[in-house]
Amino acid sequence: MRFDVNEYKKLSEEDFEKAWMKGTEVLTPKNPNLLFPRYSYSIGEEHPLFKTINDLRRAYITLGFKEVVNPVIVEDSHVRRQFGKEALAVLDRCFYLASLPRPNIGISAEKVDEIEKIAQKKLSEEEIDAIRMIFHEFKKGRIDGDDLPYKLASAIEISDVKAVEIIDKVFPEFKALKPEPESLTLRSHMTTGWFITLSKIASRFPLPIKLFSIDRCFRKEQREDATRLYTYFSASCVVVDEDVGVEEGKAVAEGLLRQFGFKKFKFRLDEKRSKYYIPGTQTEVFAFHPKIVGSSTKYSDGWIEIATFGIYSPTALAQYDVEYPVMNLGLGVERLAMILYDYSDVRELVYPWLYGKIELSDMDIAKGIKLLEVPYTLDGLKIAQSIIECADKNKDIRGPAEVTAFEGEIYGKKIRVKIVEREENVRLCGPAYANEVVVYQGSILGVPRTDKWLHVFEHGFTTGIRYIDSFAHYCARKIEEGVAKDVKEMEIRTRVVESLSDINLGLQENIRKYITSKEGKIDIRGPMFVAVRYEMLS
Incomplete structure (x- = not known):
């Protein structure tokens, strides 16, 4: 539920209280970003790895592939059937399961x-x-x-x-x-799952059969480092047809990667020559990416290996009674995401909170700035808005002066609220009264909307909160409390602002620590000099 204080008359006191308890977002006319709910709601953020997975899913579907789920836990006998004499080398990299x-x-x-x-x-x-x-x-x-x-x-x-x-x-x-090992393994290659799946459907579906699966694989590396993790995502596909060959592999690779902005490709025979591929068909796919041109990696010329495909061996397929040729293409999702989002360490991509540098945007920091005190009632909101409008209209009046901002009832008692200045020839509001809280390059600043600070507003993120806005809501809260306690008069004053709390603002401690760690600053100093006085009339 959202409402503007200009429409306060449309809400009963009971409706307002219900909305407030639910954490309603209340908007003021001058500050559409000013929030004072108990909790604010915002759009979340995708992990770059899973965004890449979603993009790959759409890309495969666009090419006419059907999504399937391949077995993750497989008997080691499948590895022996698929890899033959090379099975031991593959099983050495597999995680075996054990149970008590x-x-x-x-x-x-x-x-x-x-x-x-x-x-x-x-x-x-x-x-x-x-x-x-x-x-x-x-x-x-x-x-x-x-x-x-x-x-x-x-x-x-x-x-x-x-x-x-x-x-x-x-x-x-x-x-x-103590755990006892079983013959079950965690899938180390998506191929292990493909053979099992194809054994059930290759002779039952109409040709061509085009399937894809994006899922986890597990590999027992010597250690996790900048290029290897114990678990990774494989984006793999198969095409089953009577005469499928290497050209189909090239076409699928290009069709898939063009959807990610790659436009130039090279294909090279892979020297690894996996047992389950027909000799001479295992092919590495290189794509050109301008981001890595001139880098310190072996891909400094801009060409990076990004996928591999091949034609499954008839001998391996015969173990599963698959009689048609099968083209298989696979790529590591993490490798693609590292290219797309400019990461050099896979650990920082996948586990940024463990290995990477946590970076908060100016918007993230701004979302952590909240009002400390807010009115309880709709009449309190009206008082706050009246103080803001009075200050804006009469800021240059020189003292001694008293300007009425609000006169009306609250809790059944009639009150008058004024902005006052007692000193001779001093403006009703100090120079910093309209300073706005802005986050700029990781720092929190309180600055006016003048030409001098235009770059801060253009390139930073404003909270939409001016000093007078947050102070007025504090005043309204205190007036509510004073009236409830039958206090006849009260004066609320702020002078030189030195911290966020001086203008009724708070900052999440985690964000404060982050700003300090990044050598940012919180500088909202300024001469505000505003005094609000209320008196009970009846």
């Missing part, structure tokens, strides 16, 4: 005594038999580990907390368990 065995749990008299001490009750023979049955069912796999405390607690009528304590203290067998 189910132990045999005996219930001796000593253990019964320990259980009774923790449960603080005497167990019947039926309850002891129930415990034995629970552990027997657990051993057989009929009860899962996360259900074990609940089953135990239910059987002997104790709390889940005591059941967990019994398992922990009475049965050391659980602590001694």
